[in-house]
Amino acid sequence: SQKIEQNSEALNIQEGKTATLTCNYTNYSPAYLQWYRQDPGRGPVFLLLIRENEKEKRKERLKVTFDTTLKQSLFHITASQPADSATYLCALFNNAGNMLTFGGGTRLMVKP
Amino acid sequence: GAGVSQSPSNKVTEKGKDVELRCDPISGHTALYWYRQSLGQGLEFLIYFQGNSAPDKSGLPSDRFSAERTGGSVSTLTIQRTQQEDSAVYLCASSLNLLAGVTNEQFFGPGTRLTVL
Numbered sequence: 334s335q336k337i338e339q340n341s342e343a344l345n346i347q348e349g350k351t352a353t354l355t356c357n358y359t360n361y362s363p364a365y366l367q368w369y370r371q372d373p374g375r376g377p378v379f380l381l382l383i384r385e386n387e388k389e390k391r392k393e394r395l396k397v398t399f400d401t402t403l404k405q406s407l408f409h410i411t412a413s414q415p416a417d418s419a420t421y422l423c424a425l426f427n428n429a430g431n432m433l434t435f436g437g438g439t440r441l442m443v444k445p
Numbered sequence: 446g447a448g449v450s451q452s453p454s455n456k457v458t459e460k461g462k463d464v465e466l467r468c469d470p471i472s473g474h475t476a477l478y479w480y481r482q483s484l485g486q487g488l489e490f491l492i493y494f495q496g497n498s499a500p501d502k503s504g505l506p507s508d509r510f511s512a513e514r515t516g517g518s519v520s521t522l523t524i525q526r527t528q529q530e531d532s533a534v535y536l537c538a539s540s541l542n543l544l545a546g547v548t549n550e551q552f553f554g555p556g557t558r559l560t561v562l
Binding site: 374375378426 | 551
């Protein structure tokens with residue numbers, strides 16, 4: 334069965350450091366992968382999309398990589414700030430391309 | 446423009462009662478999705494609509510759950526004979542379209558927090 338895994342343990346880092354979150358998947362052949370941010374009590378907010386033929390995508394302090402051989406995406410936040418503290422979710426379309434499946438999310442805590 | 450809205454924001458009900466949750470998607474978005482999120486958990490996909498049709502209802506947890514969408518806009522999720530395990534935040538999202546190979550950024554509403562006593 335198709336499965337998306339994110340580290341369920343919270344990631345605690347110091348302000349100014351780079352945060353790296355991991356998303357692994359099995360039994361998918363995704364055309365692209367999305368990353369979302371979710372704050373407590375709010376719905377997820379779209380951050381970045383990366384296609385299967387793109388190795389890396391950047392947006393301001395965010396960087397996403399996509400390795401279809403390893404079946405893994407890495408999400409990096411450089412020069413992290415306490416305001417970056419949130420839960421980050423990765424998501425993939427199913428093989429039929431009609432349903433987005435989310436990973437369980439990883440909570441990031443950036444300490445000042 | 447206005448984002449996705451959901452109502453009510455909070456709903457407390459007694460076990461065995463029926464509840465109806467509403468979602469107003471962004472105007473012009475043809476695709477609409479319902480998810481459920483239990484405390485501290487990820488999003489559980491329930492159902493999606495392309496226009497008014499729902500091609501895949503397999504994500505609905507039981508036959509007590511149903512959803513409809515009329516006029517290609519507002520959607521309602523109905524839970525009959527609610528159980529305590531139905532307690533969760535129900536999130537609705539919409540996207541511009543639902544075509545394979547097309548980017549489909551989903552815009553989420555704030556959710557409805559359902560508590561079944």
